[in-house]
Amino acid sequence: MANQERLNVVTGAFGYTGRYITELLLRSGIKVRTLTAHPNRFNPWHQRVEVSPLNFDDPDSLVRSLEGAEVVFNTYWIRFSRGDLTFDRATTNVTSLIDAARQAGVSRLIHISITSADPDSLLPYFRGKGRIEQYLMQSGISYGILRPAIIFGSEDILLNNIAWMLRRFPFFTVPGDGNYRVQPVAVSDLAQLAVDLAAQRQNVCIDAAGPEVFTFDELVDLLARTVASKARIIHVNPSVQLILARMFGLLKRDVTLTRDEIRGLMSDLLVARSQPTAATRLTEWLAGHANLIGVRYRSELSQRA
Numbered sequence: 001m002a003n004q005e006r007l008n009v010v011t012g013a014f015g016y017t018g019r020y021i022t023e024l025l026l027r028s029g030i031k032v033r034t035l036t037a038h039p040n041r042f043n044p045w046h047q048r049v050e051v052s053p054l055n056f057d058d059p060d061s062l063v064r065s066l067e068g069a070e071v072v073f074n075t076y077w078i079r080f081s082r083g084d085l086t087f088d089r090a091t092t093n094v095t096s097l098i099d100a101a102r103q104a105g106v107s108r109l110i111h112i113s114i115t116s117a118d119p120d121s122l123l124p125y126f127r128g129k130g131r132i133e134q135y136l137m138q139s140g141i142s143y144g145i146l147r148p149a150i151i152f153g154s155e156d157i158l159l160n161n162i163a164w165m166l167r168r169f170p171f172f173t174v175p176g177d178g179n180y181r182v183q184p185v186a187v188s189d190l191a192q193l194a195v196d197l198a199a200q201r202q203n204v205c206i207d208a209a210g211p212e213v214f215t216f217d218e219l220v221d222l223l224a225r226t227v228a229s230k231a232r233i234i235h236v237n238p239s240v241q242l243i244l245a246r247m248f249g250l251l252k253r254d255v256t257l258t259r260d261e262i263r264g265l266m267s268d269l270l271v272a273r274s275q276p277t278a279a280t281r282l283t284e285w286l287a288g289h290a291n292l293i294g295v296r297y298r299s300e301l302s303q304r305a
């Protein structure tokens, strides 16, 4: 089939990872339809990207919105439970999307998960992701699952906001001993892995892992050096960190760090169990973005408005 006739669906093309996947697909001549809860957001691609509302509660319209698509890329997920959008609900939403993709005759589904996803995890984020992986593996649709840990790039929130704090405050607090590890992956590498997996036929579940592993202390130290911060790094009890994060969240009208995120971070879940699958080094990327990272605070909640 000629590329101009090919259609792929990306959930969340106006988001972070979805934007990079969309760019790569468009560059290879594949038409994109995005499903989003924000269909009125500015569409930088104009008519090259069709926009459809993402409505999990209407299975028929969900099926229609996937019809004609060869591949579906799913980036949809939530960072924390809010109002009636719990992790259980988000899990059901993604399983509805998988069902709809099967009914619509989609040939392959590429799903972005997380390192250490586990259906039996005590942490709802990792548990939900694990259950979705299981569901997808048993769905009968050809699949590719990518498990990133922390994704870095110009639109990132977490590392950007750590750098923002390091630029402004005389101290920065780290929960616990700071010896737990993280393995960041570049958003551009993750998107490339996703598009490469779409072109394959076999079922795969792999970590999307960059070449560098840091302890959290090393990561904070790297960010501090990048922005020439003089902030003192102070280790605090995780419950103190949570209180500070909540106070800061109230000031910024945002959710900066949740109890579960602190637990996930400190449980060494954000590292790959296999060899790196991505090449871009955070150290090199930061060197090229030192004047940009942390200049402006990025609010999670304002992105959801």
Ligand SMILES: NC(=O)c1ccc[n+]([C@@H]2O[C@H](COP(=O)([O-])OP(=O)(O)OC[C@H]3O[C@@H](n4cnc5c(N)ncnc54)[C@H](OP(=O)(O)O)[C@@H]3O)[C@@H](O)[C@H]2O)c1
Pocket: 011, 012, 013, 014, 015, 016, 017, 018, 035, 036, 037, 038, 074, 075, 076, 077, 078, 079, 085, 112, 113, 114, 115, 148, 149, 150, 151, 152, 158, 304
């Ligand atoms: N960012 C990271 O460091 C990281 C690390 C590990 C795994 N991941 C996984 O990678 C995938 C992509 O992450 P990302 O950071 O690129 O995500 P994102 O763009 O912020 O969000 C992906 C899509 O999910 C929807 N979404 C996010 N939060 C929502 C909420 N509270 N309510 C309703 N819809 C919501 C958004 O839909 P709209 O189109 O409506 O905005 C968005 O386009 C996710 O599955 C995430 O779990 C991310």
